[in-house]
Amino acid sequence: MYEDTCHLALDKLVSLIVLPFHRRWSIDGSVESEDINIRALNCSVLDRAPCSVGILVDRSHLGRSTSTVSPQSSFSVAIIFLGGKDDREALAFSKRMAKDSTISLTVIRLVPRTNEAVGSDWDLDTEGLKYFRDDDVDERFVMYLEEAVKDGPQTALLLRSIVDQYDLIIVGRRYNVQSPQTAGLSEWTEFPELGTVGDLLASPDINCRASILVVQQQRMVTK
DSSP states (O other), X not given: OHHHHHHHHHHTTXXXXXXXXXXXXXXXXXXXXXXXXXXHHHHHHHHHOSXXXXXXXXXXXXXXXXXXXXXXXXXXXXXXXXXXXXHHHHHHHHHHHTTSTTEEEEEEEEEESSSOOOSHHHHHHHHHHHHHHSTTSOXXXXXXXXXXXXXXXXXXXXXXXXXXXXXXXXXXXXXXXXXXXXXXXXXXXXXXXXXXXXXHHTOTTSOOOXXXXXXXXXXXXXX
């Protein structure tokens, strides 16, 4: 099935494939079911997709009902930005979402307390975030925050404190990317297809009422 999915995406010039996470939750927050076939499909598409891929961890039914947004209501979205190409892809996706006045977007950049994050990626990340830091962004719908964290456990504490503030949290997959902000977390990752931060947010140990979208930038080069 992954071949059909990738071929269709290529034929239709799709820019993003969104896949369902293989785990489902019951209304009380416990894990209801897992489908290993869906997980295998997701992993294969991540490896071979001709475009960017998102895995949606749907927990929307565990919190307040926001699946249908009226013109008067607001759908609250956060993007957790650590840096790198996957996070920049997630940022580009959230920038498009921010054009919808029914969506309130919060960009949370996690920066290391040390000066370890330097180099071209840091410059690219800063340039990518420039749009959200400009004065012409409507502050009623878009907020930009920076939080300094020293390591993975401190990042985990921060994420636990904000998960119930949003309807959707967007993160980059950042597979095998090491950074001070996630140091000490990767060894506990259960599902590598979600990356370190996505896996943490999808864990049953976190009483998360927000849905999670994990984004991976296009890996395959097509001709």
